[in-house]
Amino acid sequence: MPHLTIEYSSNLATAITPAVLRTLNHALLGTGQFEEADIKSRALAFDCVAIGTTDSPRGFMAARLAMLSGRSSEIKRDVANVLLEALGSLITASGLELQISVEIVDIDRDSYAKTFTV
DSSP: EEEEEEETTTOSSSOOOHHHHHHHHHHHHHSSOOOGGOEEEEEEEEOOOOOOOSOOOOEEEEEEEEEOOOHHHHHHHHHHHHHHHHHHHHHOSSEEEEEEEEEEEEEEETOOOOOOOO
């Protein structure tokens, strides 16, 4: 844990690559809330999007971080801000009005199950 899922419009000037995801993983590790090998990230680009009601050049990036429940609202806000800052520094809008958001979602600790295999 955690699981980071990024959905974004494919019209961004910066592609979301494994290197970008690893940079975000490093930012999450730096919060002190997670173990290195537990951080998992993935990204999904969307070609068909509508943002607002005009044809203005716009793009979006919506990050959802699911982590085990039990952390305070302050910790969640701090983690969200770290992730928002990291995303903002990595992504180039290139003439687009770009909206970046971060959502923190709790996973119920009591019902979460996980296993390791080698």
